[in-house]
Amino acid sequence: MKTIRIGIIGAGRIGKIHADNLLRLPQTEIVAISDLFAGPELEAWAAARGIRHTTKQTNEIIANPDIDAVFICSSTDTHVPLIIQAAQAGKHIFCEKPVSMDIVQTAEAIEAVRQARVKLQIGFNRRFDHNFKRVRELVQNGTVGSPHIVKITSRDPNPPHPDYVKVSGGIFMDMMIHDFDMARFVTGSEVEEVFAQGGVLIDPVFADHGDVDTAIVTLRFSNGALGVIDNSRKAVYGYDQRVEVFGSKGSVAIHNDHPNTAEISTAEGIMRDKPMNFFLERYNDAYIEETQQFIESLLEDKPLAVEGNDGLQAEKIALAAKLSSQLNRPVKIGEIPELYNQTLELA
Amino acid sequence: MKTIRIGIIGAGRIGKIHADNLLRLPQTEIVAISDLFAGPELEAWAAARGIRHTTKQTNEIIANPDIDAVFICSSTDTHVPLIIQAAQAGKHIFCEKPVSMDIVQTAEAIEAVRQARVKLQIGFNRRFDHNFKRVRELVQNGTVGSPHIVKITSRDPNPPHPDYVKVSGGIFMDMMIHDFDMARFVTGSEVEEVFAQGGVLIDPVFADHGDVDTAIVTLRFSNGALGVIDNSRKAVYGYDQRVEVFGSKGSVAIHNDHPNTAEISTAEGIMRDKPMNFFLERYNDAYIEETQQFIESLLEDKPLAVEGNDGLQAEKIALAAKLSSQLNRPVKIGEIPELYNQTLELA
Amino acid sequence: MKTIRIGIIGAGRIGKIHADNLLRLPQTEIVAISDLFAGPELEAWAAARGIRHTTKQTNEIIANPDIDAVFICSSTDTHVPLIIQAAQAGKHIFCEKPVSMDIVQTAEAIEAVRQARVKLQIGFNRRFDHNFKRVRELVQNGTVGSPHIVKITSRDPNPPHPDYVKVSGGIFMDMMIHDFDMARFVTGSEVEEVFAQGGVLIDPVFADHGDVDTAIVTLRFSNGALGVIDNSRKAVYGYDQRVEVFGSKGSVAIHNDHPNTAEISTAEGIMRDKPMNFFLERYNDAYIEETQQFIESLLEDKPLAVEGNDGLQAEKIALAAKLSSQLNRPVKIGEIPELYNQTLELA
Amino acid sequence: MKTIRIGIIGAGRIGKIHADNLLRLPQTEIVAISDLFAGPELEAWAAARGIRHTTKQTNEIIANPDIDAVFICSSTDTHVPLIIQAAQAGKHIFCEKPVSMDIVQTAEAIEAVRQARVKLQIGFNRRFDHNFKRVRELVQNGTVGSPHIVKITSRDPNPPHPDYVKVSGGIFMDMMIHDFDMARFVTGSEVEEVFAQGGVLIDPVFADHGDVDTAIVTLRFSNGALGVIDNSRKAVYGYDQRVEVFGSKGSVAIHNDHPNTAEISTAEGIMRDKPMNFFLERYNDAYIEETQQFIESLLEDKPLAVEGNDGLQAEKIALAAKLSSQLNRPVKIGEIPELYNQTLELA
Structure with missing residues (x-):
């Protein structure tokens, strides 16, 4: 049975929600989670969920060969560079909305995804x-x-x-x-x-x-x-x-x-x-469903429900x-x- | 155009409502209204509606040859004798519910109606x-x-x-x-x-x-x-x-x-x-409809929507x-x- | 008891509805109704309602000294001239919406009403x-x-x-x-x-x-x-x-x-x-209420619920x-x- | 952190639902599951959930000293003897409804629970x-x-x-x-x-x-x-x-x-x-909540939400x-x- 190995970038509210939802999916493993403010608190949180690696370095996620897909849950200004790096590293990407405040940059990120032939799903949970x-x-x-x-x-x-x-x-x-x-x-x-x-x-x-x-x-x-x-x-x-x-x-x-x-x-x-x-309460089930469909799209190489262009x-x-x-x-x-x-x- | 001439017995709340609803029907004329407490107040009320005759004597309604149908809106204990008298006088009858508190008497009233071949509708407005x-x-x-x-x-x-x-x-x-x-x-x-x-x-x-x-x-x-x-x-x-x-x-x-x-x-x-x-507000339209259908049943000799037996x-x-x-x-x-x-x- | 004597101009669908609703009001009398196509059919319709006079001539309404108020229910292009004539004849006016397709003319009609010190209600039934x-x-x-x-x-x-x-x-x-x-x-x-x-x-x-x-x-x-x-x-x-x-x-x-x-x-x-x-079914009660309030405003000299300026x-x-x-x-x-x-x- | 170790008796539809719901609770571990028809299929099902032991022998659950609480999800006729055995073995008990078809036996089961000073929750999920x-x-x-x-x-x-x-x-x-x-x-x-x-x-x-x-x-x-x-x-x-x-x-x-x-x-x-x-769809969240509250009652020694007497x-x-x-x-x-x-x- 194939497993999708995940790295999460950004351990704020939404990053943690995605993590918890991913933990419910049988064919998913969260390998590492990074956050600017990583420390003992995040470590404890991760340990309680069997996530072994926490780091302040985004690069430890991007460069990790044991990671198949990244969840970009950091602040909006980091989305585009992270998408480009992750795509170039061959990772599939789930990125929170909006991709950026700048449509030219968003288009560049999408182009990078296209060239790398990876998948990019945007977090339009609704x-x-x-x-x-x-x-x-x-x-x-x-x-x-x-x-x-x-x-x-x-x-x-x-x-x-x-x-x-x-x-x-x-x-x-x-x-x-x-x-x-x-x-x-x-x-x-x-x-x-x-x-x-x-x-x-x-x-x-x-x-x-x-x-x-x-x-x-x-x-x-x-x-x-x-x-x-x-x-x-x-x-x-x-x-x-x-x-x-x-x-x-x-x-x-x-x-x-x-x-x-x-x-x-x-x-x-x-x-x-x-x-x-x-939204966290109202769209609780939708958040679960969006991660589930993302993972299924990767496992079965199916089209995504929300693509970069939608963003x-x-x-x-x-x-x-x-x-x-x-x-x-x-x-x-x-x-x-x-x-x-x-x-x-x-x- | 045929007109049904009506006498109303009992000028309490429900008698007055029936009167007002009857006044809206083109082929209906209210000839007289009787009440135990008839007096100047009822006279004024009647005059404002073009009803010419008010009386304390029920018999003036029952015996009036210009009346085709009576509305019995007096207290329950008077229903049965009035139905029997009205039936024997050849009047069609609308009677408020219940016909009586005594099923034997109710049955007698229904029998009188049957023998007189008049119509009797019971006030099940709902x-x-x-x-x-x-x-x-x-x-x-x-x-x-x-x-x-x-x-x-x-x-x-x-x-x-x-x-x-x-x-x-x-x-x-x-x-x-x-x-x-x-x-x-x-x-x-x-x-x-x-x-x-x-x-x-x-x-x-x-x-x-x-x-x-x-x-x-x-x-x-x-x-x-x-x-x-x-x-x-x-x-x-x-x-x-x-x-x-x-x-x-x-x-x-x-x-x-x-x-x-x-x-x-x-x-x-x-x-x-x-x-x-x-009920007066909630069933306002139903009260209008019940008088209308009663009058139509008389005009067109159609079966009644609620009969004595229903009572x-x-x-x-x-x-x-x-x-x-x-x-x-x-x-x-x-x-x-x-x-x-x-x-x-x-x- | 004061009575408002009404003339209706225009016996189309809406004119007839207003007529029927006015007939339910105790202090109202419909004196005459005019229509371009008045004839035996309208006469019969009027007779059944006790309206004695029907005519093709709008002027028989406007000039009739026994009429206190007019209901203008004719086609939109006639509204402004009729309002002006009726106002100058000292009649109160109920006029269907819109007053006109031309705001300058509408303003003129309103000005005529103001000068004549009559009341003008616009038919915003909702x-x-x-x-x-x-x-x-x-x-x-x-x-x-x-x-x-x-x-x-x-x-x-x-x-x-x-x-x-x-x-x-x-x-x-x-x-x-x-x-x-x-x-x-x-x-x-x-x-x-x-x-x-x-x-x-x-x-x-x-x-x-x-x-x-x-x-x-x-x-x-x-x-x-x-x-x-x-x-x-x-x-x-x-x-x-x-x-x-x-x-x-x-x-x-x-x-x-x-x-x-x-x-x-x-x-x-x-x-x-x-x-x-x-609308006729949905706003049935609103049509009744609008005529009632218009009549009340005339009887009690109260402000109107909808004025010319609203139009x-x-x-x-x-x-x-x-x-x-x-x-x-x-x-x-x-x-x-x-x-x-x-x-x-x-x- | 204390953990409640669970044994499940009966791997039918409802037993599996309780198992899945228990797996979501952090302080819970499912030690074993028994079923009359245990075999490779159940083993695979259990393995996919990290449940190591499956058996046909109810006694392997009841007698297992590593089990704190049992979920009785077998057929109704087995409930009373299993409750009594489990109580005597000092296990806390969750039992599906009805406890039995015989109120005398149900009372006996409740008495056994009382004497053993264990907790018994009945499966009134609603x-x-x-x-x-x-x-x-x-x-x-x-x-x-x-x-x-x-x-x-x-x-x-x-x-x-x-x-x-x-x-x-x-x-x-x-x-x-x-x-x-x-x-x-x-x-x-x-x-x-x-x-x-x-x-x-x-x-x-x-x-x-x-x-x-x-x-x-x-x-x-x-x-x-x-x-x-x-x-x-x-x-x-x-x-x-x-x-x-x-x-x-x-x-x-x-x-x-x-x-x-x-x-x-x-x-x-x-x-x-x-x-x-x-019911499985309609009461999905209620089933989750009922196991959660049962586990909490054990962890914190709190009163149960549904007791034997309720059954x-x-x-x-x-x-x-x-x-x-x-x-x-x-x-x-x-x-x-x-x-x-x-x-x-x-x-």
């Missing part, structure tokens, strides 16, 4: 969620007919820490990028044009960093469909994750997942508990949305290279 | 409700297959006034009688045996009058199906009216009607407004339930005549 | 709907906090007849105008800027008349909130009428009304019946949306006068 | 389910007030194999026993009297073995509350698992869990996917229900010993 998979299925099997209108709602229960706002890349690249991928995933169509509107309605800290906390983006797809995404950094009732695809033969709408189905009736009204709290396309749409918001006009994805250069010149 | 009609339809068109289990929930928002408890006839005859009729209506089958359990959990006043405020009754139908009805005199969240029919090919479950569809999400949870308040059968089941509760054993509907006589002897 | 009133209430009483995102979905079960497409004024003026009013109604805030995207995805007949059948419009409100409206001329599952307001303290979402609450479970899945069919504002937004769609850029409501003139010059 | 835990919580924290009415629905998607019907112990002992435990669990009150009605509506094979396939049982609780349970061996729409507790301050109702939240709207109606298929009480109620169904009269739990002896004499 593609593996029971609800959103069902939407895609109902579009693909024709139940809703040709998509006409796509609506995606994605609202976080709480804004990120102010320190993170500064380096997040902004709402479009940090948060809505998931929804751009979802739009492509559920429709099976490319986005051609976007128009973005944003506002600072929750916390002025977003304005301080040239960011917004509330945004609506409309999309025009290559198959003629229209779409709209709304994001908020703060929904007091909890994590709000919905999608609706309306088409010529019907529609499918996803409601939130709740921790239970209890309907509580009192003199005040009819109540149910708030949706599942946040690149979502980044392009995010960039277009950001520019649209700044220029207050619709931006075509096809304009991105040119606008991108202008933006660089202006900066 | 048969005309959009939800329950849909249940019956789905049973009759075979969607749920053969019924196996029927569940009926009926809970009032508040107990009746203590004075009423004394004369109500008890929970089975006063409140659950609607559900016994519903059980027959949705299944299209007769009840053969009942077992009733009751408790005084809300207010000791019920115990003072030999009554209960909470009850569960199981039913065995002639087609083999089983059923259960639960009643409570007080549901703090409002009027609770649900039915479920489970069968060999599926099930249909009715949820409550609400005043709006708003889903309100706050930091406390996900809330919706309480169900529609009580009698529901009363028999109510009586069986009451006896079952007292004897703490299942009671067959077939035992009723004998048990009924014993009860009379004991009393 | 403001009187149980669901949407509840949304407004929850915004106004602070339950959802400051509005951040407003989402309105409005989809018809079937496209209008091709002949109507030609004269409809286009999706923004004919259909989405209700949603523009709804956006103002639920938020209590003015729209400052719109961006509209449309597509012809259902039937090429829309393209033939320079119209679209599917549209998404984003809104920026003066209080900083963002909004989005989506319209489709054809939803196979029926009339789809939803609103969501998301704010700093929570959100309220309206789901569709259904003809019953039955949940039907079979081997195929869990099903419920389609939403209420179309004008919605038309301005509709025009801005139409221009945005043509220019493929966001359009500020403040730009309308200038753009409007340019458009006239170009035409 | 107590660990997210939905039902929430019901109990809302009763215990007073949200619903004093319970008045408890309603439990439990319907299987498909009847068991005819061979199983013969040895199942009947619907009350095999299937409804879960619901009897649920009734005690959610109310925190004991059942005092039951009345059971059953029918053979699905398959005559049940009649052949003196069993029924459809049943309704009403309950009277010691705190005065009333309850009703309905069971069916075949719900074509899938596994139906609902509970409702109605009390003086409100009610809580549990709806089914579904594989996704998709609402699919087509020309046919509004549809959602059927509930989760059957005994549920069996008593099941026996009372069976007798009630046969005698067609309500049966008090207090009558069981006497009725039980009569039954034995009759047999």
Whole structure:
């Protein structure tokens, strides 16, 4: 029985989640885990899981001939160089989203992967969620007919820490990028044009960093469909994750997942508990499924469920949305290279 | 164009509702209304509606040759004599439920109606409700297959006034009688045996009058199906009216009607407004429909949607339930005549 | 007891509905009804309702001194002249939406009403709907906090007849105008800027008349909130009428009304019946309520629930949306006068 | 770090599930697994999980000094002797439900456990389910007030194999026993009297073995509350698992869990996917939680969530229900010993 030997780069929250999920898979072995802040704490954590090697040196992962695949879970700015190095070392790669904040660099990373003939899966975990998979299925099997209108709602229960706002890349690249991928995933169509509107309605800290906390983006797809995404950094009732695809033969709408189905009736009204709290809880099963499918793709040499190009396309749409918001006009994805250069010149 | 000329006996809450609903029907004219407490107030009320004649004398309604049909909305103890008189006077009759507290008298009233060849509709308003009609339809068109289990929930928002408890006839005859009729209506089958359990959990006043405020009754139908009805005199969240029919090919479950569809999400949870308040509001449209169908049956000489026998059968089941509760054993509907006589002897 | 004497202009579908709803109101009398095609059929219809006078001559309504208020239910192009004439004749006015296709003329009509000191209510019936009133209430009483995102979905079960497409004024003026009013109604805030995207995805007949059948419009409100409206001329599952307001303290979402609450479970899945069919059925109670409130405002000299200015504002937004769609850029409501003139010059 | 060393008796479906769930727990080690049909297949299965010892001999589990606790997952008739042996060998015990078909033997097993001062947890997995835990919580924290009415629905998607019907112990002992435990669990009150009605509506094979396939049982609780349970061996729409507790301050109702939240709207109606298929899928998380809590109770010497007495009480109620169904009269739990002896004499 073949085993995929894994090295994990980055032992933050998401790196540890992937590690725990990988440990459940029979044909997987975690060989080593690296982190800038590796030390006794990480060692203890690793030991409890039978992971023998911890290190501060990324290179000890990349250069290790006993490692078949790496999980890149370090900060976004390290993704591209690590992908290139890992690809050149012949490792398969799972990389968290976004690949980078810079579509030229993302494209370079993808090119390196292509040349090395390794596999690269991007961490768009929502593609593996029971609800959103069902939407895609109902579009693909024709139940809703040709998509006409796509609506995606994605609202976080709480804004990120102010320190993170500064380096997040902004709402479009940090948060809505998931929804751009979802739009492509559920429709099976490319986005051609976007128009973005944003506002600072929750916390002025977003304005301080040239960011917004509330945004609506409309999309025009290559198959003629229209779409709209709304994001908020703060929904007091909890994590709000919905999608609706309306088409010529019907529609499918996803409601939130709740921790239970209890309907509580009192003199005040009819109540149910708030949706599942946040992404780690809400997408717990999707995270498990995404690692599982990555490992299966390696074991059976099957196509990946999310490829490098999916990461690149979502980044392009995010960039277009950001520019649209700044220029207050619709931006075509096809304009991105040119606008991108202008933006660089202006900066 | 033929017109049905109506006399209303009893100008309480329900009599006035029927009057208002009749006024909306083009081929209907209300000729007179009688009430024990008729006076200037009723006269003003009638005048505002173009009803010319008000009286304290029931006989002025019964004997009036210009009246085709009477609505009997007076107290339950007057129903049987009024039905008999009206039938003998050749009037068609709409009578509120129950016909009487005494199945022998109810049977006599029905016999008088049969002999006079007039029509008698009983006020089982719920048969005309959009939800329950849909249940019956789905049973009759075979969607749920053969019924196996029927569940009926009926809970009032508040107990009746203590004075009423004394004369109500008890929970089975006063409140659950609607559900016994519903059980027959949705299944299209007769009840053969009942077992009733009751408790005084809300207010000791019920115990003072030999009554209960909470009850569960199981039913065995002639087609083999089983059923259960639960009643409570007080549901703090409002009027609770649900039915479920489970069968060999599926099930249909009715949820409550609400005043709006708003889903309100706050930091406390996900809330919706309480169900529609009580029967006058909840069954407003059903009351309109029941008068309309009665008038149509007269105009077009069509079979009635609820006949005298429906009233009698529901009363028999109510009586069986009451006896079952007292004897703490299942009671067959077939035992009723004998048990009924014993009860009379004991009393 | 004071009575409002009504004249109805236009005996098409909506004129007849208003007539029937007015007939239910005790302090209202319909004196006359006019229609271009008045004849024996209309006479019979009127006679059955006790309306004594029918005519082809609008002027017989306007000039009749026994009429206090007129309902203008004739074709859109007649609204402005009729409003002006009726106002000058001292009649109160109920006018169907839109007042006109031309904001300058609409403004003139409003000015005539102001000068005549009569009341003018616009037929935005959805403001009187149980669901949407509840949304407004929850915004106004602070339950959802400051509005951040407003989402309105409005989809018809079937496209209008091709002949109507030609004269409809286009999706923004004919259909989405209700949603523009709804956006103002639920938020209590003015729209400052719109961006509209449309597509012809259902039937090429829309393209033939320079119209679209599917549209998404984003809104920026003066209080900083963002909004989005989506319209489709054809939803196979029926009339789809939803609103969501998301704010700093929570959100309220309206789901569709259904003809019953039955949940039907079979081997195929869990099903419920389609939403209420179309606007006449879905907004039946709202139409009743809108006439009732209009009459009450006249009887008690109270402010109207929808005024002329509400009609004008919605038309301005509709025009801005139409221009945005043509220019493929966001359009500020403040730009309308200038753009409007340019458009006239170009035409 | 302390570790609980486990032996599993019975490697059927449920034994393997418990094994897999135990393997996920860090402080647990599965030492051996026994099965009547142990052989190469089981060896391979065990090897893949790092379980070194498989055997046909139950005694190799019971007598193994390296085993702290046993999971009894063999056929019901072996439970009592195995519990007694394991208890006498000083092992803690997890035993599947029912402990036995004979309440005297069950009581003996519990007594052996008591004398040996070991822990015995019964496999009432539903107590660990997210939905039902929430019901109990809302009763215990007073949200619903004093319970008045408890309603439990439990319907299987498909009847068991005819061979199983013969040895199942009947619907009350095999299937409804879960619901009897649920009734005690959610109310925190004991059942005092039951009345059971059953029918053979699905398959005559049940009649052949003196069993029924459809049943309704009403309950009277010691705190005065009333309850009703309905069971069916075949719900074509899938596994139906609902509970409702109605009390003086409100009610809580549990709806089914579904594989996704998709609402699919087509020309046919509004549809959602059927509930989760059957108990292994539906209660997957509950099975994990039940082993986890058992292990925690051992590690921390904490009270168990389900004890031997819970098994005994549920069996008593099941026996009372069976007798009630046969005698067609309500049966008090207090009558069981006497009725039980009569039954034995009759047999």
